[in-house]
Amino acid sequence: MSAAASARTILTSLHEIMASRTHAQAKLNQVVETIGESLDSEVCSIYLLRDGMLELFATRGLNQAAVHVTRLAVGEGLTGTIAQNIETLNLDEAATHPEFQYRPETGEEKFHSFAGVPIVRRERAIGVVNVQHIEPRKYEEVEIEALQTVAMVLAELINNAGLVDDVDLEAGTQKLTGQETAEGLKLVKGLALGEAVFHQPRVQIEQTVAEDTEAERQRVYLAFDRMREQIDNMTGQAEFGVGGEQEQVLETYKMFAYDEGWSRRINEAIDSGLTAEAAIERVQQRTRMRMREISDPLLQDRMHDLEDLANRLIRIVSGQLGTAAQKGLSKDTILVAKNLGPAELLEYDKRRLKGVVLEEGSLTAHVVIVARAMGVPVVGRIRNLRGLVREGDTVLVDGDKGAVTLRPGQGVLSAFETRFARKREKQAAYAKLRDVEPFTRDGERIEVMMNAGLRDDMSMLAVTGADGIGLYRTEFQFLVSAALPQRERQARLYRDVLDAAKGKKVVFRTVDIGGDKQLPYISSENAKEDENPAMGWRALRLALEREGLMKVQARALLEGSAGRELNVMFPMVSEPWEFDAAKEVFDSQLAYLKKRKHQLPSCINYGVMLEVPSLAEQLDLLLPRLKFISIGTNDLTQFLFAADRANPMLAERYDWLSPSILRFLARVVQTCVGQPVDLGVCGEMGGRRLEALALIGLGIRRLSITPAAVGQIKELVRKVDTKEIGDAMRGWLASPPPDMRAALTEWAEAREIEVD
Template sequence: MSAASDAARSILTTLHEVMAARTHTQAKLNQVVEMIGEALDSEVCSIYLLRDGMLELFATRGLNQAAVHVTRLGIGEGLTGTIAQNIETLNLDEAAAHPEFQYRPETGEEKFHSFAGVPIVRRERAIGVVCVQHIDPRKYEEVEIEALQTVAMVLAELIHNAGLVDDEDAAGGPSEAITGQTVCEGLKLVKGLALGEAVFHQPRVHIEQTVAEDTEAERQRVYLAFDRMREQIDHMANQAEFGTGGEHEQVLETYKMFAYDEGWSRRINEAIDSGLTAEAAIERVQQRTRMRMREISDPLLQDRMHDLEDLANRLIRIVSGQLGTAAQKGLTKDTILVAKNLGPAELLEYDKRRLKGVVLEEGSLTAHVVIVARAMGVPVVGRLRNLRGLVREGDTVLIDGDAGKVTLRPGNGVLSAFEARFARSREKQAAYAKLREVEPFTRDGERIEVMINAGLRDDVGMVAMTGADGIGLYRTEFQFLVSAALPQRERQARLYREVVDAAKGKKVIFRTVDIGGDKSLPYLANEIGKEDENPAMGWRALRLALEREGLMKVQARALLEGTAGRELNVMFPMVSEPWEFDAAKDVFEKQIAWLKKRKHQLPSAIRYGVMLEVPSLAETLDTLLPRLSFVSIGTNDLTQFLFAADRANPMLAERYDWLSPSILRFLARVVQTCVGEPVDLGVCGEMGGRRLEALALIGLGIRRLSITPAAVGQIKELVRKVDTREIGEAMRGWLANPPPDMRTALSEWCEAHDIEID
């Protein structure tokens, strides 16, 4: 048994006796601070509890007794307030040197130099702080801090049971912050409006009993939980669909390394030795992990510590028997899903009819769940700190994904305004729906192809629902993103076959897998390279696929088999130079030869194309055109490459305009290169789904747009109001002599021609 376990067990035994005694609450707390101070040989021990939104000094050993119930600190105020706000531990050899230090003269603490404090946490919320001080300037030993953290964990339940704090106070602020309307601003991840009731993705595991009655029984519970967790991890490894010895095994080994880490299990055992239950012991070690994560600046090490956090969450759910998510229980009402973070496969488990939006405490523009949510048309707002401390299950939640705002428990006025805005949106959608069977011809008779972007099997139904001309971009990587291991060839082929069948004869353009960069796969992490300083311009898409020839061979065969007897349109992403296209096409040609030799049925026709996303390709496009059937300009990546601006960076996301003369002149040059060549030229990306931008593209000569399904109706309506000769002439004039603001010039042109803009 370690020194930390000895100290903690000694304190816990006495603490349990003190709190079980039939004495007044204040007398108990007075005994507790004396007991902790003596056990840790500390001259000061103080307990602050959260009452009416303030941290109130409830008991102290070593400070002036006159300060008890007098000294009060706000959340975030002073060292104690900082601990409660950040739910973190502080260990300082010189308290006054900390930037948040505040001196309170009534406490008489000026003679004490060292300071250590830990939060008293209940149900993920700080309900108080226990801190110790010493006259000598020294940091407390790690064993002393661990003992203090263990005591704080037990103290949380005892304080709550004694009725010293209530649930509103435990939220970390005044009760109004929990019961009234609250507006939170976060990061715009997926645009859109949504209204529903809050449902937690993972119901909280509430640790109701922290002190163990039988240490050996708790140890056995942990051993069994470890065995089950390791079985789950091994099962993930055995599901690898490319056989043994693949790269997925190298990545899963990292995950397994943590699952089988003897140091981790030893620390949990030591926490049990100190007198904690299995659940409390895991949580205790997890708290220590979180502390270390805050001290780590290396992003790769932080990722690995997050892996350990994920495993700890899995272990605590197994040992407590509280498995499963809200998806498995089923949604019964219009729902706003609340989560710390979320995986793409987890999101797909939810009933799309009931899931209206997602709000995340973390989340980023590049997260896989955001890519899938955008395809599903589910608004998402992220980076909402302490969200789960501000909202309860069943609360009404309003999402404005366009502004990155989330309103909790909206008042009647806000609800009425939202419903009116939503009603206007529905009216427009109803008008657009009437154009479903109408072909999008311009006023001067030009046919514009309006297609959709897709990535999920269910997305294909939107072709018929919107009246789109087909799928201009089918993102094959979605199948890879939601899989625990590389999807096998038969599974890929089955998906491609189902997609072509569901399209009912309309064109489908399959983009080969675009992974890497913002779409990393855990089972290919070593290949993709997590250490890319600029992943969007790193080892991704066709670059990775050509290097990983086995990956591309399998997908090529799957596409050829899945579209047998029908036309195959295949598009290669991130082509920078013509030789990359030639190399990718050669992979397909070799698979065609292999299938021919074995008398397999082939597609009736094969059309090859490229995504023009890397500006360098435009410089050699003329030499490549004779070998192409089509070109799709990927405006999302192209924009960030032209401006050297990472679109995942929120500081830059709105800075560069798609209607900048730089972008439009570049696109005009590409269009001119393709004039007279037997290739179809189109645009894939969000740019084509916005009315003003779509108008500019038509003016440049673009005749195929592939956009989000939600935008099809409004773009078809726009097309029918446009004369390509008029907008073409206007665009040529603007590009020759750019106006001060191209967006304003286009808007004024629309107003003069009675065309409604966004």
């Protein structure tokens, strides 16, 4: 018998039980008998969450005296593990599981096989339904799927009967009054103030068992048509630019919307006897369970896109279309959501949407890429978010610190407003420097360039007055694409970027994937077992292994730069031979294009990112082959200190102004003195005023930083005397003070140089 047929048989009986006039306990007693008989299982038990404990409410096969007596904590025993992890267990020998716990009052010692599924409501386990068998055997997949479908219907029965306290269904029990601050993950920087608006109210499924299967199927077909039409319309929004990264994000999103496997699974759930809404929710629950088993953050983000689509589909089919975007925003808004799909973010009025707070979220998520392009601050990973905030609460979002303040008091509001006003004033002052060249007091010209990775970032070049793009992260195009971007598409992007630069210098870094930037369509046997991905098979190492990947990008860069200067930078070069191997790929593609009479770049300059300390030991050997070097301070710091910057315990432990870092940089600068090589720093270090002051003192004359920092660094440069700070830095490095940061701050303040 198929899973759908098994579930349909049980659901038909459950429908009759639910329609009867007996009390809730009698209904549960009938339910366990029905499930046990249908699955030919000696035992069927239902545990429900009451007062924070899982209580045995009904059983067939175990001692009846244990009902309402046996209680397990969430996480205790097999049943508690299922509830805690919201996962399914299927064991041929229950006692072999590490979490197995024997309860003598149940009389279950003679049963060997065990299967259990969580009873889920509002994405939380409110109970568990278990089956057991004397013979050691795993339950068939069709039986497990039937059990999962039944658990979904049970959730409605249990809720309607009031068997589980409402407090257990909500995100938390705190009284939502008074000021509260929550720390999260910095996803998109910036400050924002507004009223909390929930992205979407939870769609409550009123009926789970279908009366007419074909009618439910037609409802789903119509909903799919409407959803796909919405996605197609979004893809064509002109304001986000043809060929932009947002369009590529939506193309990936569209791929999921047209996925036949997804629609087939929903149809199978309808075949089992569920309504259209319940069938979508049933498949969505299975998706969530799979997500918990996926460790790859990029694949988790793609699953979030599917979750977003499922939410959209269930709202369409139920007629409950009231998302905050569709209702419209009337005030300055901070959007609150568990997670958010990129398409849904694009639906909001950007004039009113000031910030986003997510319960989940990650740096590689599609929604973060879109939010950054929109200039909307985002903080993620706020645990228990829906339990902390109410609709209409005042919310302060500090994307710079990754903090959210809920219902702030007047003092905090005033301080925030002061900080916000000061930031606006500074931005206005920095904007006046847009067309001013950054010369120091003693006449040294410092190049202040900006980093970019999205086509839309290029508009900031004119806004900030940066000298050019010191780092264009070409991997962003790969990260937002559903499949490997074709050569023509890559070339078009590079051509558009150079057009937008209007003659200013652009440095293209070849694709830096791997590590925390995994692509589902590119896998490497060498990367699978990486215990420390940041130091593993990534960047140039991966590109040289995947020679086809680098060949395509090399030709795309050469074609996209036809008739203009091309600056190519290779990431994570550890030894000179790696640079030579990468350049050879470009040389071969250049010869190919030349042979076929293609227009070539007017000149090609090659450079490296100095991120791996080993390269510094052989830099003198490589210098004759280089036009420029960019010191990548983000990776360099973690490699020098053996401290993974993704580890929150280490993120703030090591200071960029440590003598270790500064002495290393000074040695690199000294190696390049007298050589025809342009040396600069690329990374967050150069965008901080005090750190930038130190870098200038070391002899660095080119900084490539985030666009938001360009104005303030240009302003800083105009207050600095390079000889004076250079002398001070040499003294400090020869005999380091106890606190380099304090010494440098004191030096700056004595000269009225603001370094905050």
